[in-house]
Amino acid sequence: MSVIAVVPAAGRGERLGAQVPKALVEVAGEPLLVHAVHGLLSAGCVDHVVVAAPAAEVSVVVAAVERFGSQVSVVVGGAERGDSVRLALRSGLTVLPGARVVLVHDAARAFTPVEVIRSVVDAVRSGLPAVIPVLPVADTVKQIDSTGRVVATPDRAGLRLVQTPQGFDVDVLRKAYGLDSDPDGASPMSILNTDDAGLVEQSGIPVHIVAGHSHAFKVTTPFDLAVVDAMLAQKAVAAERADETVGEAR
Numbered sequence: 001m002s003v004i005a006v007v008p009a010a011g012r013g014e015r016l017g018a019q020v021p022k023a024l025v026e027v028a029g030e031p032l033l034v035h036a037v038h039g040l041l042s043a044g045c046v047d048h049v050v051v052a053a054p055a056a057e058v059s060v061v062v063a064a065v066e067r068f069g070s071q072v073s074v075v076v077g078g079a080e081r082g083d084s085v086r087l088a089l090r091s092g093l094t095v096l097p098g099a100r101v102v103l104v105h106d107a108a109r110a111f112t113p114v115e116v117i118r119s120v121v122d123a124v125r126s127g128l129p130a131v132i133p134v135l136p137v138a139d140t141v142k143q144i145d146s147t148g149r150v151v152a153t154p155d156r157a158g159l160r161l162v163q164t165p166q167g168f169d170v171d172v173l174r175k176a177y178g179l180d181s182d183p184d185g186a187s188p189m190s191i192l193n194t195d196d197a198g199l200v201e202q203s204g205i206p207v208h209i210v211a212g213h214s215h216a217f218k219v220t221t222p223f224d225l226a227v228v229d230a231m232l233a234q235k236a237v238a239a240e241r242a243d244e245t246v247g248e249a250r
């Protein structure tokens with residue numbers, strides 16, 4: 001059961017406010033999108049990755065992913081995230097027409113652990129049509145009206161924070177994006193559904209959850225880059241300790 005991953009990386013990253021588009025911001029010497037692609041391929045269950053690049057940076061993105069060879073291709077992204085996903089998905093299906101599973105990942109969730117990627121793929125392979133990684137909500141959540149007045153306090157026990165990669169049976173996502181009926185059409189994504197699972201929910205298809213991970217957070221603001229640095233430092237210490245333990249056991 002072949003697996004395609006699409007990586008929308010064509011956003012401007014306005015909230016991050018860097019000099020380059022967010023997916024090209026370097027962390028530990030590599031652009032975020034390279035970390036994201038590396039994570040997907042390291043999971044060992046993804047056959048092909050399509051990156052949607054900012055129109056003005058296609059050659060930079062092509063050069064950045066060259067090391068991965070023919071397993072990674074690049075398309076020009078669109079105006080909104082949904083447009084980029086649609087363009088990458090359409091291209092991925094021509095590269096790997098027999099694919100049965102599609103992952104939609106954010107370049108901005110560059111440090112998603114391989115365990116999360118594998119559990120999403122395994123869940124779709126087991127027969128579920130749509131699978132998303134989620135985390136419980138730690139804060140109290142308020143619903144407000146247009147004046148900013150609080151109108152409700154939803155029970156957070158029934159709420160989840162949604163991450164990527166989101167996994168789909170290929171026909172389910174293809175239909176949700178209207179790829180068969182209108183291959184050159186616009187993305188049906190709207191302000192009301194900011195993730196791909198939202199589109200699938202609208203078509204009445206059940207969406208299932210697996211456990212997400214705190215390391216799969218979306219790099220959005222400058223503060224998040226400081227969190228990435230701390231996370232990578234913590235990982236380096238853990239890897240050093242593991243090496244020492246192996247050394248002592250020999």
Ligand SMILES: Nc1ccn([C@@H]2O[C@H](COP(=O)(O)OP(=O)(O)OP(=O)(O)O)[C@@H](O)[C@H]2O)c(=O)n1
Nearest residue numbers: 008009010011012013014015079080084107108
């Ligand atoms: N037209 C767009 C907009 C977003 N994305 C991608 O979708 C992912 C999630 O979007 P987000 O984190 O919101 O990124 P930006 O839109 O770049 O951020 P901002 O809203 O701060 O500008 C990112 O990897 C981003 O590059 C995309 O491929 N094409």
Ligand SMILES: C[C@](O)(CO)[C@H](O)COP(=O)(O)O
Nearest residue numbers: 081106162163164194195218
């Ligand atoms: C897809 C997503 O990352 C799931 O949490 C999120 O919806 C993207 O939102 P944004 O509007 O692109 O920040």
